[in-house]
Amino acid sequence: MRNEWNIWVVGGDLRQVRLAQLLCEEGHSVHTWALERAEGVPEPMADLSEARLADCVVLPLPAAGEDGRLNAPFSEEKAELAGVLDALRPGQVVCAGRASPALLELARERELRLFDYFDREELAVANAVPTAEGAVQLALEELPITLHGARVLVVGFGRVGKLTAHRFQALGARVSVAARKWADLAWAEAYGYVPERLEQLDGSLCAYDLVVNTAPAQVLDAARLEQLEPDCLVIDLASRPGGVDLEAASELGLRVIWALSLPGKVAPVTAGRILRDTICHILCELGV
């Protein structure tokens, strides 16, 4: 790894701002574009003409906004992604988050070396921490009881499930974990949770004050929602299409919070630090 990189940070929200600041603090040469309304960004540039000199150009997470253009809430620019990439040189390293097939194709056409940092396992793990904290925050805000002593069911025992269960237990909740695989249930038991087979969940659902879904399938369908106590809170952390039948929940009068993209919302500064770590890992592995 070289001592100093030339990095352009283009577009994005507070996470990109923090990323730019951290890289700058560590002595790298950092330029920013399409972040001009943010406070404290290093070296805001008027255009992308010198971006082709960068060792790496970092696009935001997600790279494209709802309109398909560069995701740049801190900017007046409504830049097309194609235009951004046109400013770069063949072979240049570009890091982007949640790159769409269209973006990948644009990069391929221009012979850019595009890496989607959102695919990196270490970013997913690190992001599970703010996601779990976000779930704790929602539970603290919404429940009229303490988490201490609360009966909590965590559905799914992947990254987010593991760290969410850990935090609720740490706060004194009695945590059960529902999963399909025997090995996941063995893990759950080894960490001190009550293991519940997902297939046999039906009899015990009435026992919970809080259900947190982390599984990417519609686990909480109408039949299961009906078994919950009326004042049970449901937090769904699964990405689209989510794991809860929202219509059924609404008819039953259950409170369901579908919480997406928590890291950038609850801890943007930490999320920026996680981006920085991941970008550095990518560049180290490339020998840049």
Add this chain to the structure above:
Amino acid sequence: MRNEWNIWVVGGDLRQVRLAQLLCEEGHSVHTWALERAEGVPEPMADLSEARLADCVVLPLPAAGEDGRLNAPFSEEKAELAGVLDALRPGQVVCAGRASPALLELARERELRLFDYFDREELAVANAVPTAEGAVQLALEELPITLHGARVLVVGFGRVGKLTAHRFQALGARVSVAARKWADLAWAEAYGYVPERLEQLDGSLCAYDLVVNTAPAQVLDAARLEQLEPDCLVIDLASRPGGVDLEAASELGLRVIWALSLPGKVAPVTAGRILRDTICHILCELGV
């Protein structure tokens, strides 16, 4: 302890509501007054004429509102405490929270046996749990970083300090505890926190992302506040007059949250359960 008590729950907020419900669910004979606007209270009574039959009359926490009358946010009644006590019989057991000298005198004049449940050690300990959770909630809401990895200083190591430090550490924060007594510092170390002598705090204050004060003295004066980083959050859990020089903090642009009476706010249902436990302990000890 008798199988069934006759208990009157008079005035108060959600905690009193929950207290009444819990006692009712356990088979006691419960009547309520001045809670008529709350949902689901057992046996709302039109007047206090039969209250003199009760084994125990429970007044709220605090017993008196700002205006000195019965604290009764769920009621149209603006009852004088003297009037409430007039309905009772000499020798009757009355439980009240934070009874003022005036209330104690009124009770003495009427030969009532008034017990202030807010003086009970077990209630103070149990209430420290929702207080600590409230501090966690505020920190999660206000900080742009995760508590995981955050550097947290807890000042004071009494009930609230102990349980607050425990929860922040459980969430992955690096917790230091400042106290005066060697024994408190030994406790802090035994629980895995970094002990800091309160007298020698000055050099290290710049290291924290969050300072939670639980000591009942103005520990965070202007000189110490000046040493905090500008984006350090301060949460003051100390009751009046508080432990932070608010004026100095304001001048320095520091964010300070002075959080009082958290249990009733963040977890009224649990706080009602704690009331129930404490009332039962009092009645058990009296042999009622």
Add this chain to the structure above:
Amino acid sequence: MRNEWNIWVVGGDLRQVRLAQLLCEEGHSVHTWALERAEGVPEPMADLSEARLADCVVLPLPAAGEDGRLNAPFSEEKAELAGVLDALRPGQVVCAGRASPALLELARERELRLFDYFDREELAVANAVPTAEGAVQLALEELPITLHGARVLVVGFGRVGKLTAHRFQALGARVSVAARKWADLAWAEAYGYVPERLEQLDGSLCAYDLVVNTAPAQVLDAARLEQLEPDCLVIDLASRPGGVDLEAASELGLRVIWALSLPGKVAPVTAGRILRDTICHILCELGV
């Protein structure tokens, strides 16, 4: 799953004894053979003539002793595995632990359906708990300092590494975790350990009171051992050939404990319960 199974438990140590007892307590029909010297085994049989009636025959962990015969420390029998299998019928379900290629071939020849429960992920996870406790016990016995405050390095972050790090941290040690993969290091950090890149370990090895190796490669070679403090304890939990250069350690005068097969030694009753769970999972999946 049927209400009652007919199970034969053949040979083995206290774990098999406990397995037989647990299955019996749950209402299954249990017979034992080659456990006759153990106390409290259900239905010890004189020969294997009725074993062919069993729904499942359970051989021990490992199935074969050092001499290649049935591993049966609680028995006078020195039975050949071939002889044991001759008593069974084609198609019968046999569960065995660490089945050798020779045993697999014997079973194949007899058309037995042999399952190696030691290959099951959930058994490996569950066994990591007693392994981790065994490491804690060794550290408590050998170190003249408390684990509270001790500086512990766990090398490797697989099953045993995860649960070992968890327990040392729970006891107040300051735990670092060394691993190769970024994702493992992200996990380590998410659980509150100090992540250390295995490749860059060399500078920091002098800082530890205890090093626990769980990686299956010779991570602690002579060059690294030299950097340890003379009173640093090394516990190697890796199976053969182990992860420590024992010769170099001996020359340096370092204390190294190579601890193998801990579950059966430190918690045979729990290890028997784990066997039971795993056997039941296998039979459930087979629809027996």
Add this chain to the structure above:
Amino acid sequence: MRNEWNIWVVGGDLRQVRLAQLLCEEGHSVHTWALERAEGVPEPMADLSEARLADCVVLPLPAAGEDGRLNAPFSEEKAELAGVLDALRPGQVVCAGRASPALLELARERELRLFDYFDREELAVANAVPTAEGAVQLALEELPITLHGARVLVVGFGRVGKLTAHRFQALGARVSVAARKWADLAWAEAYGYVPERLEQLDGSLCAYDLVVNTAPAQVLDAARLEQLEPDCLVIDLASRPGGVDLEAASELGLRVIWALSLPGKVAPVTAGRILRDTICHILCELGV
């Protein structure tokens, strides 16, 4: 506090050795006597003639052995305590552990300023850590089950009870705490243990795999011991006369381990560090 003290460390076991080493490493002028057979003690002196120059003379814990003389297992000397004190000057500071009335009187006669460090609260708290670890070690060694999942009852919730319960819970045991006071039970609950009233323990004693007594009264009398399961392990951490009816336990065939003075046995180096801290606190407070 001065930069450098002149300290004499007289007699004692590994703890005194470690104390002397630590003070020496920190730059103090340290002399030792009656430790001549220990390895690595600083400045072993032939006699006490210069001890009167010391800022502080530290006698061991306990100061007197079984024979009433100086407790000095690392020495040939069989010194009378009176003789040791005769070498000192009036007004000199002496620190001793568990000073007997006889020793106090000897010191008074010679106008020495004797402080019993064993009376210091911070030493008692700090020593509760190695005591709790010793209890964990015993349980790991003796129980054939993992502590993970074990049902543990801790009797008493003072210093040792608190830290013992904490460690067993941290290792995954299901911990109940029995105490008399409502406030202690509220603490137990706040830390996540199941609270049990000591008076109402009788019905539930059969549920435990391990009972750890920390209360200084004979809580486990014959009637209660009878209710334990035969394979329940009892660890008594209470000092003389202990909290278990040993005769009754023996008749019932129960395993009882009465573990006294654990800190010096299980973690002498840490216990020496604790002595050092406490001696320093005493000297700081005296303004030496």
